[in-house]
Amino acid sequence: MVSFAGKTVLITGAASGMGRAHAHHFAKLGAHVVIQDIDPKGLGETRAMITDAGGAATSFPFDIADVAAIDRTVAEVTSQRGGIDILVNNAGIGIDKVIEDIDQAAFDRMINVHVKGSFFCGRAVVPGMKQRGWGRIINVSSRWAQAGHHMASDYIAAKGAILGLTKAWAKELAPWNITVNAIAPGGVWSQMVLDNLGEEGVRAEEREVPLGRWAQPEEISATLAFLASDEASFITGQVVSPNGGKTIVGF
Numbered sequence: 001m002v003s004f005a006g007k008t009v010l011i012t013g014a015a016s017g018m019g020r021a022h023a024h025h026f027a028k029l030g031a032h033v034v035i036q037d038i039d040p041k042g043l044g045e046t047r048a049m050i051t052d053a054g055g056a057a058t059s060f061p062f063d064i065a066d067v068a069a070i071d072r073t074v075a076e077v078t079s080q081r082g083g084i085d086i087l088v089n090n091a092g093i094g095i096d097k098v099i100e101d102i103d104q105a106a107f108d109r110m111i112n113v114h115v116k117g118s119f120f121c122g123r124a125v126v127p128g129m130k131q132r133g134w135g136r137i138i139n140v141s142s143r144w145a146q147a148g149h150h151m152a153s154d155y156i157a158a159k160g161a162i163l164g165l166t167k168a169w170a171k172e173l174a175p176w177n178i179t180v181n182a183i184a185p186g187g188v189w190s191q192m193v194l195d196n197l198g199e200e201g202v203r204a205e206e207r208e209v210p211l212g213r214w215a216q217p218e219e220i221s222a223t224l225a226f227l228a229s230d231e232a233s234f235i236t237g238q239v240v241s242p243n244g245g246k247t248i249v250g251f
């Protein structure tokens with residue numbers, strides 16, 4: 001069984017959905033989880049869930065587009081715990097809109113949360129990973145970045161940039177034994193998609209997946225934990241796509 005005993009994992013967007021599931025999963029496998037989100041209430045619930053189950057978590061509520069807050073958080077965790085071994089860039093927003101309805105403020109926000117947030121979290125944790133000669137970065141993209149979609153082009157632009165970032169960092173950081181991979185999930189049950197599609201909308205999309213359903217967040221956590229483990233030591237710069245077979249049947 002994979003163990004993350006002694007490891008510190010920073011997970012962004014951990015107040016709900018997949019981020020919460022990842023935090024719980026890593027804590028169960030022995031990691032100290034540093035959880036971050038813009039939603040302090042949900043983040044508190046995630047932390048309580050972890051500590052009630054006997055795990056260890058520290059929480060930092062702030063907006064992931066706030067670079068100074070990222071740097072302060074990583075500095076604080078480094079002084080308390082010696083650094084961050086694993087970074088999961090998960091925080092995200094998603095609102096399906098056609099191109100005419102995406103204004104400059106919405107576009108900027110999309111890029112800031114996904115691309116700026118992921119980039120500066122990476123920049124903050126890399127010096128410590130280089131010093132220790134070990135690190136894992138996992139960036140959360142989306143199947144839509146591989147396949148396109150008839151709406152949400154701002155979201156897809158941001159998730160596409162994350163794939164580029166992943167490949168660039170994989171090459172740049174390989175000499176320090178830091179692996180960088182992306183996951184591109186297909187449909188996963190979460191508040192974000194329920195807000196966008198509603199339950200009926202999700203059920204309709206489930207019928208198009210070869211496995212006949214969307215994933216539960218916990219199924220994605222297992223993929224992510226593998227990529228973060230020593231067992232995945234020769235995998236870097238890859239896009240792993242837990243999507244129930246959806247890309248097999250065409251985009």
Ligand SMILES: NC(=O)c1ccc[n+]([C@@H]2O[C@H](COP(=O)([O-])OP(=O)(O)OC[C@H]3O[C@@H](n4cnc5c(N)ncnc54)[C@H](O)[C@@H]3O)[C@@H](O)[C@H]2O)c1
Pocket residue numbers: 012013014015016017018019036037038039042062063064065090091092093094113140141142143184185186187188189190191192193
């Ligand atoms: N659910 C899906 O089908 C699906 C598919 C592919 C990719 N994704 C991606 O997976 C990730 C997790 O999404 P989810 O489906 O669990 O949705 P979710 O809405 O449950 O979780 C997203 C979390 O990010 C947080 N967040 C939003 N803006 C933030 C900010 N500025 N700073 C800090 N935190 C912020 C939210 O508060 C929330 O807790 C996202 O990056 C999303 O784009 C989701």
